[in-house]
Amino acid sequence: MSRVVVNFRDVTKTFKGMEVPALDAVSGEIRTGLITGLAGPDGAGKTTLLRLIAGLMEPDRGELRTLDLDPIRDAAGIRGEVGYMPQKFGLYEDLTVLENLTLQADLRHVTGTEREESFERLLTFTDLKKFTGRFAGKLSGGMKQKLGLACALLGTPKLLLLDEPGVGVDPISRRELWRMVEELVGQGIAVVWSTAYLDEAELCGTTLVLNEGKLIFDGTPADIARPLEGRCFHLRDPGEGKRRLLTRALVRDETSDGTIQGHNLRLTFRPGTAPFPPGEIGAGPDADWKPVKPRFEDAFIDLLGGGPPGESALAAHTKEIPLDGETVIEARDLTKTFGDFTATDRVSFAVKRGEIYGLLGPNGAGKSTTFKMMCGLLVPTSGTATVVGLDLRHSAGKARQRLGYMAQKFSLYGNLSVAQNLAFFSGIYGIHNSKQRSRIRDMTEIFHLGPFLNAKTDSLSLGYKQRLALACAVMHEPDILFLDEPTSGVDPVTRREFWTHINGLVERGVTVMVTTHFMDEAEYCDRIGLVFRGQLIANGTPDELKASVATRDDPDPTMEDAFIALVTGKEGT
C-alpha cells in the first residue's frame, strides 16, 4: 500500500521584487509506489515547489511536511533521505564520472562495502561503467542525466526529486531514464518528476499541473483526459497542403486546438461540436475522420482554454517567395573530424525551397555538428555545405543576409531591452530608418511584445524570450531559417504558436531546417534526416520513417517508436 511521504497545504511563496507569487496556495501530496508528475509551463512554479519540499527554501505561508518532518527546522533529518537532481544535474563538469560519484558518496557517508556495492549497482544501472574516467563536462546530455540520477540515488533516499530531467535529452535516453525510475518506484521510493513535456506527464501515475503558480489539476492522466473523450480526431489522408488545411481548420469555431502529424492533421473539437466534412476546408477526396485517444497535452491545452489561433500574423507580413522547386540547402559528403573522432561522417541531403527539413538524432550523434556546418559556424573537414548555391565560408555576407538563425538558448542580449534587441538585430542586417521602424512595429504587434518593449530581456519568461528570438531571426525576411532546438523547455501553447508562424512562413516560400528532440515537432517536418554516430541512417517523410518500422504487432508506430527502432536497430550493427 502506498504511503504519503510529502504533504503540503496552502503553500505560498513570493520572491522579493515580484508582485505575483511563484506559488499561490498550492496543496497536494506525494506518495510512494508511483511517479508523481509535476507538469506545467516554464515559470509555473515547479522548481520552487521542489525546492520547498527539499528544504532549500522556506514557504511564506502554508504547511509542508517532508517525510513527516519540517524541511526547514529538521533540515538535517531529511537531507540524507531526499535525493535531489537540480535542472542542470548539479554535476561538476571538471570532475570525472567516478569523482562526481565519490564526492556525493562521501557527502552522504556511503562508505566501505556499501559504497562498492552501490557504485557497482548504479554504474551498471546507468550503463556508465565504461565512462568512469571521463569528465562530466564531456558526457552527452543523456549520460549527464543518468550520472545526475546516480548521484541523487546514493545513500538510497526515500524520496527522489527530479527537476526537468528530460530537458535537452533525446527520446532514447529519456525512455531509459524512465525505466530506471520505474524500477526505483518498485523498490518503494517516492519519485517526483517535474516536466514541461506533457508526453512525459502522461506516463506518470499521478500528476500535479501548475500554471502561473496555481494548481490547476491534480489527478491521473486518465482523469485529465476524460473531458476530452470523443473530441479528438485525426484527419487522415487530407491530400496536399496540410499546413493550409490546418490553418483553415483552426479558424473554424468548432476546433479548439490542432497540430500536424506527418501527413495527417490532429484536431480537438470544442465540447458539443462534431467534425465537419473534410471537403469544407479543401481536403482531398480520400480524407476521413478517425477518432483518437485524447492525450495529456490535449487536455492541458484545453484546461488553458484552447490553442492559439491558426493564422500567422507573421506570414501576413512576409514577402512571398515564388516556389521554383530549386534545391536551396545541400550537404554533399559532409564530414567533420575532431582529432580521431568523426562527428559527422559523409552526410548528404538536399532541401527544396518551401520545405521543412528536420534533423533528428540522439545526443552526441553529430546532429548539431552537421547543423553548425550547414549554417557556416563550423568548417567541414571534407565535403561541401551549400546554401542557395553558395558556400557560406566564402561568400559570407551575401548568403548570410538571406538566412535567419535561432539557437536553442535563444541567443538574445539579456541585459538589453526588448526594443534594443529588435533594433540591434535589424541593424546588423542592414535595415534602417523608416523600414526599421515599421519592421519593429510589425514584430511588436505580431508577437505581442508591446508591454515589454522597455523591459530587460533577461526578465522575460521563457515563452516571451522564444517569441523575441523568432522575431529577431525573421526581421530581415530571410529565405531560409535555421532553427536549433527552437522550442526547448517551452510550454505547449507557445510551441503551437511558434509552429503556426513557421507553417505560415513556409507557405510563403521560406525554407526551414530544424533540429529537435520533440517527436511532435518532428511531425511538422516535410522530411526528416536521422543522424546516428555521425551518419545519416534514415532520410524521408515522417510517415515513411514510421512505416519503415511498422510490424505486425505494431502496425501504427509513433514517431518516437520509429526513432527508437531505427537507432537501436543500428546500434546492434
Next chain:
Amino acid sequence: MKNLSFRRLRALCWKETLQIFRDPSSNLIAFVLPMVMMFVFGFGINLDSSVLRIGLLDEASGTESNGFARALEASPWLEVHRYETRAGLGHDITESKIRGFVIIPPDFSRRLKDPSGTAPVQVVADGSEPNIAQFVGSYVNGVWQSWLQQDFADRGKELKREIALEPRYWFNPSAQSRNFLIPGSITVIMTVIGALLTSLVVAREWERGTMEALLASPVSRAELLLSKIIPYYLLGMFSLLLCAATARWLLGVPFRGSILALCVVGTFFLLSVLGIGLAISTGMRNQFNAAQAALNAAFLPAMMLSGFVYEISSMPAFLRGVTHLIPARYFVSSIQTIFQAGSLWKVLLPDILALMLSSAFFLGLTARLTKRRMD
C-alpha cells in the same frame, strides 16, 4: 562540532583541489603569475637609480671648471654627455634623453670665490620623474662637495665640516630598495591568490547550478565554508613559501627571520584575504561582478595603500586612517620585518593581532552571508 564530518569535509576539499589543478586559468594565477611577479619585482622595480644620464655644458673651459667636469665624469653613478649649446640641453631634457644637466657658467672661477654659499654651477633636473630628479640633485651635490674638498686639499687647506652626520642603516645595510620591494610584492601575490581567485569560486557554483545540488545534500554550513577555505589556504601558503624561497635563493634577498614567523603572519593575512574574496563571491553570486569587485576591493588597495611601494606615513591623515582597514598594510610591515630584521615578535605581535581581527571579521562576514538555503 556536531555538524562537522571529517569525511564530507575531506571530500569537498579534494573536489576543490581537483578543480584548481584542472582549470588552466587558475593554474596561471596560482603558479605562473607569482613567479612572473617575483621576477618583475626582482628586476623591473627598482627605486635606486643605477646610472643617471646627464648633460654637461662647460661655458668656462678653464682649469677649474675642467676639474669639476672631470669629477662629474668620473662618478660611477653618472653618465655625462657634453653639450655645446643650452638649446641642446633643453631639447634633450624635454625628450627625456637626459634626466638633468649641469651648466658651468663663463664666470665660474670668479664666482667660486664668492662667499654667498651657493655653488656657481647651475643644475637642472627633470621634474617629470621626481624619483630620478631627486637623485640627480643629490648625486651632483655629492660630486660637488667631494670636488670642493679635494680642491681645498690641493691648495693645502682643509675644509672642515662642523657637524658630521654619520648615517647608518639599521637592517638592509646596503639600502637596496629591492630588499623591501620583493618581500612587499609577496603581499600582492597572496592577495591575488587569496581574493581574486576565490572571488570566483562560490559565484561559479551558483552560476553552474552545483550549489543547489550541494545544498540538497547533508553538507553543513561549516563544511561548506571550510571546504572553500582549506584548499585555497594551502595553495596560498605554498605560494608564500615558494615566493619566499625564490626571494631568498634566486633573487638574493636576505632573510633574517624564521619560517615559523612567516607562516604565522602569512596564515592570518591569507585568512583575511580569503575572507574578502569569499565574502564578495558569496554575496554577489555572479562571476563578472565578483571579479571586478575583488579587483577594486582587494587588489588595488594592496598595491596602492599597503605601504609596500608608497610610504603610508606620507599620506594625508584621512588616507592613513583608511589604510588601517586594509589587511595588506599589516602584512607588508610584518613581512618586511621578517625578511630584513628577523622574527622580532614584539614588532610582529601588534600586526598579527590586527590580522587576526580582520580575518575574524571577513570570515565571519562570509559565514553570515553563507546561507544553507536558496532564498
Next chain:
Amino acid sequence: MNFLLRIRALVIKELQSLFGDPSSRALLVMPVVLQTLLFPWAATLEVENASMAIYNRDTGAASTELVQRFTRSAAFTDIVPVHSQGEMENAIETRKAMLAVSFPEDFSRKLAAGETAPVQVLMDGRRSNGAQIAFSYLQGMVEGYMKDRAELAGRHLPSEVVTRYWFNPNLDFKHFILPNLVAIITTIGALILTALSVAREREQGTFDQLMVSPLNPEMVMIGKAVPAMIVAFFQATLILCAAVFLYHVPFRGSLLLLYLGMFFYSLSLVGVGLLISSLCSTQQQAFLGAFTFMMPAMMLSGFTSPVENMPHWLQVATWPNPVRHFIEIVKEVFLKDASPERFLHLIVPLMVIGFFTLSAAAVMFHRKSA
C-alpha cells in the same frame, strides 16, 4: 554606407549593454572616481609626516636648537624623545621612527671648540627609500643651521649646489602620478572590457548569432573595439579633468596629440584584449588572462619605478609593452609639451604593437569563427 550602419548597430548595442543598467554603469565610473580621488594622495615617494627618534645626551644650546629646527619642519611631525641607545634601536625596530638621531654628550662642546661634531643617524632599512629621502631632509636642515651659524660668525661657508626642477618646479609627486593614472586606469577599463565582452557573448551564445549574420569577423572586431575606445576616452577625459581642475597639474602640451596617442594606445589595448578573448572560452579565463597580462605590463611601465632603472635587457624586453610607451607619451605631452616630431617618435612603437596585436586577433577570430 551600409557597412557603417551595421557597425553603428554593433556599437550602439555594446554601449547600451554597458550603460544600460545602473550596476554596470557604476562599475565603469565608480572605480575611476575613487582611484582619482585616493591614489594621487597615496602614490607618493615624498616623505611627509615622518617620525624621528631623538636621543640627546648633550645639554648644550646647539643640539637644543637643532632639535627645535627638526620639530618645526614639515617632513617630521612626530618627534619621539628616547633615552638610551637601546630605546633608539627599539624605536626603529617597532617602526615608531623612520630614523633616529643621536647627539653625543660632547656635541655642543666640540662644535663650540671648532672641532667636528659627529651625529649618529640610524635609518630604517626596511624602508630604505623613504629613509634615504628623510635623511636628505635632515641633512638640509643641518646645513641650514651651519650656514646660519657661519653667517652670525661672519665666516665663509663651502658653497652648495642648488638644483632647479624643470617641468615640475616643486617636485610635486602629484604632477607625476596623475598623467600616469590616465594610462593605468584606462588600461584596466579597456582591456577587461574587450576581453570579457567577447567571452560573455561566447558563453551566452550570441557570438554564434553574430557569426551567422552578414557581419564578417572584422566588423565584429570593430564593433567591439569602438565601444572600448569610447569608454577609454571617457575615463581618460575624466582623469584629465580631475588632474587639471582638481589637482591643478599644469597641462602644457597639445590636447590633440594626447588624444591621438590615446587613440593608438586604446587600439593596441583592444588588440590585446581581443587576442586574449579569442584564446579563452569562459569569462573566468578571460578575466584571469587579462589580469595576468595587465599586472606585469603595469609594473614594468615606468609607473611604479622608472624604466631606466631596469637592467638593460629588461628595458629591451619590455619594448612590446604598450603601457610603457603610452605612459611616456602622456607624461611628455602633459608636462613637457612634447613637439610633434618627438610625439611621432613616441607613437611609432604603439602603432607597431597595435598592428601586431590586432592582426593576431583578426587571425584568431577568423580561425575561431570559420
